[in-house]
Amino acid sequence: MTTIRLHNTKTRRREDFVPIDPANVRMYLCGPTVYDRAHLGNARPSLVFDVLFRLMREVYGADHVTYVRNFTDVDDKINARAAESGRAIGDITAETIGWYYEDMDALGVLRPTHEPRATGYIAQMITMITDLIAKDNAYEAEGHVLFAVDSYADYGALSGRSTDDMIAGARVEVAPYKRNPMDFVLWKPSGDGQPGWDSPWGYGRPGWHIECSAMAHDLLGESFDIHGGGNDLQFPHHENEIAQSCCAHPQGEFARYWIHNEMLQVEGKKMSKSLGNFFTIRDLLDEGVPGEVIRLVMLGTNYGKTMDWTESRRAEAEGTLRKWYGILHGHGFGPKLIDALKADGKWQSDAEFIGVLANDLNTPGAIARLHVLSKGKTPAALAGFAHGLEMLGLVSDWADIPLFEGGEAGPDIAPAIAARVDALLADRAKARAAKDWGRADEVRDILTTAGVQVTDVGGQATWAPGPDFDAAKLGDL
Template sequence: MTTIRLHNTKTRRREEFVPIDPQNVRLYLCGPTVYDRAHLGNSRNVLVFDVLFRLLHHVYGPDHVTYVRNFTDVEDKINERAAETGRAIGDITAETIGWYHDDMDALGALRPTHEPRATNYIAKMVAMIADLVAKDHAYAADGHVLFAVESYADYGKLSGRSIDDMIAGARVEVAPYKRNPMDFVLWKPSGDGQPGWDSPWGYGRPGWHIECSAMAHELLGESFDIHGGGNDLMFPHHENEIAQSACAHPTGEFARYWIHNEMLQVEGKKMSKSLGNFFTVRDLLDSGIPGEVIRLVMLGTHYGKTMDWTETRRAEADATLRRWYGILHGHGFGRDLVAALKADGKWEPDAEFIGVLANDLNTPGALARLHVLAKGKTPAALAGFAHGMEMLGLVNDWAAIPMFDGGEAGPEVTQAVTARVDALLAERAEARAAKDWSRADAVRDVLNAAGVQVTDVGGQATWVPGPDFDAAKLGDM
């Protein structure tokens, strides 16, 4: 069986993934607060977890993986949007969930096993809060119920912060009813026009953090395998989830592995409306950028590193996919051919591709391996390439392999051109091995002049034709 290794934020090291129950591998991802369109950064952890979901399907079987991603449909931002627009809260959340599904579907993300809405689990939240109060881990004050962080000795362990440091760094006004400035809200009162439910502490609504703990417990149990989200959620959201869940269910582990993805930039700068570089997934899709291109750009950076969306990377991804889809179309890939390959026992993943991907979801390395596999000359030889395209979500339906419309047609890459570039790369490698740097530089200059974009990963050079690719500048072929 394939060994999966993941960087566990909880232990701060890369570990072999060993599920609690191989017959039911369980993972939870914090989903969106549904009041507006998902921006590009929101989609990153969806795509990271989508690749993980697919890898777990491959290793353990699709019937043995349970993936939960929630919708927060009760939250102050939603209330504010309702007040601004005069629309009903239910209408706003239903519309936004529809938008979210449309956008994530366009990026090739598989739907999770469960997509719970917080408002369907209020009774579970109330019961969990009452249990925490009974165990002296929470207290009622001024119509609120707050978790007492000092009652949980390991508070701050996930993010590596002490309570004293967190208090010193806090910039928020401390409510007078809090015993400790770091105590956080489990339940709060609802006023006129705000959504609310009856509870032992009066008419009110849950705090944000309790939602995920209650839904995860109901759908995955006291202990489950993987919890994920952006690293901006590590504190306080994930820290608070752990505290309340561990205190409510002291015999469980809550999540055994924690995966956090880094943030996203645009052209080297933090995405923000003030800089004019803020855009939603829908903005990109409506501008004519295919979802597969967005996905490929995202997967080109390891989830543990800051991802920089640039126009250059978009153009490179577009060129790469035009070439790869052209290969699939050119060799007749479709449902019938894939079915025939499966019948002949030739629909198998490439072992090196799987090994690279299983090493902490190394998507850049997996993409580099696809460049190598794309050189196959027959459908059988290309089976590993096609399987990898499916594994990364770049093909989801073999009856409809994408064909990009509009824009530039993309550079023509004939077999002669491919052979010429491969020969130049081999010559460059030979020159480097001989430490003939002038010869290596000369080859590099030819490749650069022709617009060939070369990536060196693990000693393996791969290439794609760039936006300014000109095969005539490659020399004799």
């Protein structure tokens, strides 16, 4: 069986993934707060966990993976949006969840096994809060219930922050009823026009953090394998989840592995409305950027590194997919051919592709491997390539393989042109081996000028024609 290695935020090192129960690998992702359209950064954790979900299903079997991603549908941001618009909270959350599905479907994101909504788990939250009070891990004060951070000795271990750092850098509400400034709200009173439920502490609603602990426990148990989200959730959200869950269920581990993705930039700058570089997934789709292109750009950077969305990367991704989809169309890939390959035992993953992907979700390396696999000359030889595209979510429906605008399946690369590029790459490799850096740079410049996109992984170079590919600039053929 393939060994999966993941960087565990909890231990700050890369570890072999060993599931609690190989027959039921369990993972939880903090999902969206549903009050507005998902922007590009919101999509990254969903894409990361989608690839992880696909990999787990490939290694352990589709029926042996349980994936939970929640919807936060009770939150002060939602309340504020309702007050501003005059619309009912239920209408806003229902509409926003519909938008989220549309956008994630366009990006090829699979639906998780369970998609709980916070409002459906209020009873479980009340039960957990009651238990925490009974164990002196929480207390009631002025209609609020707060978790007593001092009652959990390991608080701060996930993020590695001191108490002073946490107070300085967190969204910590200072209130006179708190015993400790770090204590966080488990339950708070609701006023007129705010959603609320009856509880032992009066009419109110849950704080932000308790929902994920209650839903994870109900759907995955006291101990499960993987929990994750964006880096911005490490503190306070995930830190608070750990504290309340481990105090409520001290015999469990809560999550054994923590996976956090880095943030996103646009053209080298933080995405923000003030800089005019803020856009949603829907903005890109409406501008004509295919969902597959958005997905490939985002998978082109390892989840643990900051991703930079640039126009050049978008164009490069579109050129790559134009070529790849052209190969599939040119060899007749579709449901009948896939069924035939399966019947012949040839529809299977490429071992090297899976091995690269299993090394801490190395999506850039997996993409580089697809460039190599795309050079197959027959459908059987291309089976690993096609399977890899499906694994990365770049083909969702074999009956409807994308064919980009104008019906073009990609540039027609004549054998002589391909041979010229291969010869230049061989020349560059020879020059590098001889440490003839002048010649290596000369060849590199020829390829760059001609619009050839070269990927170097593990000492092996692969190439694809970019959007500005011009064979005439390759020199003598």
